[in-house]
Amino acid sequence: MSSHREAPEISKDPVADSTDVYAFVSPDQPDTVTLIANYIPLQGPAGGPNFYSFGDDVLYEIHIDNDGNGQDNITYAFHFQTKLRDPNTFLYNVGPILSLDSPNWNSRQFYNVTRIQHGKSTMIGENLPCPPCNIGPLSTPHYANLANEAVHEIADGIKVFAGQRAEGFYVDLGSIFDLANLRPFEELHAQYGMHVFSKPAAGVNATAQLNVHSIAMQIPTSELLRPGKHGESDAAAVIGVWTTASRQQVTLWDDWRGENISSGPFRQVSRLGNPLVNEVLIPLGSKDLWNSLPPADDKRFASYVAHPELAGLLPALYPGVFPHLEALVKAGTDRADLEAILLTGIPSGIVKGFQNYTGPVQADMLRLNTAIKPSKNPNALGVIGGDLAGFPNGRRVFDDVVTIELRAIAGVTVPLVDPAYKPDAAAGAVTDGLTAKSVAGGYLSHFPYLGVPHSGFSTPS
Amino acid sequence: MSAQSHPEPTAGPSRRSMLRGAGAAGAVGIAAAVGVGAASGGAAAATRPAAGNRAAASAEHSADAAGGPLVVYLRDAASGEFDVFAGTSRATIVDPDLAARLTHAVR
Numbered sequence: 001m002s003s004h005r006e007a008p009e010i011s012k013d014p015v016a017d018s019t020d021v022y023a024f025v026s027p028d029q030p031d032t033v034t035l036i037a038n039y040i041p042l043q044g045p046a047g048g049p050n051f052y053s054f055g056d057d058v059l060y061e062i063h064i065d066n067d068g069n070g071q072d073n074i075t076y077a078f079h080f081q082t083k084l085r086d087p088n089t090f091l092y093n094v095g096p097i098l099s100l101d102s103p104n105w106n107s108r109q110f111y112n113v114t115r116i117q118h119g120k121s122t123m124i125g126e127n128l129p130c131p132p133c134n135i136g137p138l139s140t141p142h143y144a145n146l147a148n149e150a151v152h153e154i155a156d157g158i159k160v161f162a163g164q165r166a167e168g169f170y171v172d173l174g175s176i177f178d179l180a181n182l183r184p185f186e187e188l189h190a191q192y193g194m195h196v197f198s199k200p201a202a203g204v205n206a207t208a209q210l211n212v213h214s215i216a217m218q219i220p221t222s223e224l225l226r227p228g229k230h231g232e233s234d235a236a237a238v239i240g241v242w243t244t245a246s247r248q249q250v251t252l253w254d255d256w257r258g259e260n261i262s263s264g265p266f267r268q269v270s271r272l273g274n275p276l277v278n279e280v281l282i283p284l285g286s287k288d289l290w291n292s293l294p295p296a297d298d299k300r301f302a303s304y305v306a307h308p309e310l311a312g313l314l315p316a317l318y319p320g321v322f323p324h325l326e327a328l329v330k331a332g333t334d335r336a337d338l339e340a341i342l343l344t345g346i347p348s349g350i351v352k353g354f355q356n357y358t359g360p361v362q363a364d365m366l367r368l369n370t371a372i373k374p375s376k377n378p379n380a381l382g383v384i385g386g387d388l389a390g391f392p393n394g395r396r397v398f399d400d401v402v403t404i405e406l407r408a409i410a411g412v413t414v415p416l417v418d419p420a421y422k423p424d425a426a427a428g429a430v431t432d433g434l435t436a437k438s439v440a441g442g443y444l445s446h447f448p449y450l451g452v453p454h455s456g457f458s459t460p461s
Numbered sequence: 462m463s464a465q466s467h468p469e470p471t472a473g474p475s476r477r478s479m480l481r482g483a484g485a486a487g488a489v490g491i492a493a494a495v496g497v498g499a500a501s502g503g504a505a506a507a508t509r510p511a512a513g514n515r516a517a518a519s520a521e522h523s524a525d526a527a528g529g530p531l532v533v534y535l536r537d538a539a540s541g542e543f544d545v546f547a548g549t550s551r552a553t554i555v556d557p558d559l560a561a562r563l564t565h566a567v568r
Contacts, residue, residue, distance in 0.1 A: 248546075248549065249544075249546060249551065250532045250534070250546045252530075252532060254530075261529070261530050263529065263530055263531070263532045263546040263547060263548070264532070264544075264546035264547075264549065264550070264551045265549050265550060265551050266549065
């Protein structure tokens with residue numbers, strides 16, 4: 001979850017597995033937008049001696065649609081290359097790494113950034129060093145400073161960072177994947193007659209001690225928008241964002257060289273826009289296909305959004321708790337609220353003072369109205385919590401997307417499109433029991449916003 | 462490891478050894494350091510069109526097609542349709558005779 005190991009094929013290919021996408025107006029640089037694409041899920045910080053790195057054979061991209069057709073108008077492409085100083089040692093580093101050009105650092109990674117727009121590719125960052133992974137007090141003694149060195153200012157006024165970060169997405173994976181158990185309500189679960197739980201329990205953050213690899217960009221907003229008026233109510237102020245990873249079509253184990261070789265055109269193997277869409281809404285038999293397609297093709301998956309499987313499971317697993325939702329599901333009513341939130345954006349007139357509508361094309365993109373200023377008092381529940389600067393108006397690193405989407409699926413957002421519908425009392429309370437405070441290391445108040453990665457030495461402690 | 466970073470192979474298998482070494486009937490894959498012209502059929506560009514910006518990205522990487530390894534995949538033995546991969550390019554070649562000889566060789 002949000003998109004960690006969400007589909008059969010990509011779960012076998014972690015370096016190409018996109019886990020989360022974030023898009024928000026930068027709170028400390030409000031004339032810019034920050035875009036973050038995370039990859040390589042569920043990293044144990046002590047995972048050496050070959051610590052985690054991006055795939056040199058993977059094409060990573062962040063896409064921006066600024067005219068609402070579900071196709072990208074601007075793409076930022078990232079190509080990585082690993083360089084070994086000394087192939088005759090098994091060590092990642094042979095002494096403390098005190099700078100990005102440290103002679104003690106053996107296995108380093110560099111990357112190029114290309115901007116693609118109007119059919120033209122322009123290299124805007126070349127041979128940029130990634131930081132090392134956070135190993136421990138002897139190898140990476142001043143990690144935060146070291147990572148700061150890996151924030152690069154490149155062409156077009158853009159900042160970029162690519163490297164390890166602490167996982168900022170919080171979720172109780174252990175309970176949710178145990179037949180949709182939610183610990184704060186587990187005594188209400190049907191429990192298949194086993195009577196395992198008799199009282200509520202606190203949520204457990206399954207990602208609390210894990211790391212991830214982030215590609216983060218901070219881009220002047222004007223670089224991303226199409227021409228037009230850019231006020232809060234203007235369509236031209238809204239962008240759609242998603243990330244993809246692609247691999248060359250052929251991979252062959254070359255036993256002459258003792259390594260894999262790749263050949264052929266790049267083909268998309270992973271995609272992510274809104275959190276949890278492929279994870280929770282798309283059925284197993286269609287997940288790999290979904291990952292291979294652009295958002296513009298999402299009409300073919302719209303029925304899974306309009307009739308989410310989880311909406312039918314909640315009343316069955318929590319008997320008597322969701323009677324209104326149960327009636328809604330039995331009536332076969334299309335969930336126009338979810339279609340708007342996830343596939344088209346929310347038009348004006350639905351939520352007072354807010355819109356992130358991109359038009360009628362159904363496409364899973366993270367939609368950000370760039371004219372809405374960052375909140376001075378953010379609410380991690382975003383728009384349903386009265387904070388228009390949070391999910392589903394883009395997504396900030398601390399937004400509680402699990403609770404937001406659970407509540408939306410449970411029916412809390414149905415009145416946006418059907419004022420006569422009264423959500424179940426439980427719909428507004430359902431949660432996996434976690435908040436942003438469940439992220440022990442917290443977040444940064446500046447780019448790249450996700451926290452310093454957990455070190456292998458101290459995690460688990 | 463990216464395709465661009467591969468050193469050129471110092472020697473490639475002969476056509477005869479390719480035929481001997483091909484691994485499976487039906488769909489057959491061959492990796493070789495030979496030119497596309499070694500197969501006699503007509504070549505066409507990759508059949509799956511790339512959209513928008515992706516087209517530009519693909520074009521960006523196609524320049525190294527002549528350098529690295531070349532992989533031939535017999536996608537449909539009945540029609541003799543081959544996919545030929547080189548660099549970041551793919552061409553489609555139809556050569557029923559070659560397909561028949563390959564499938565015969567691996568029986």
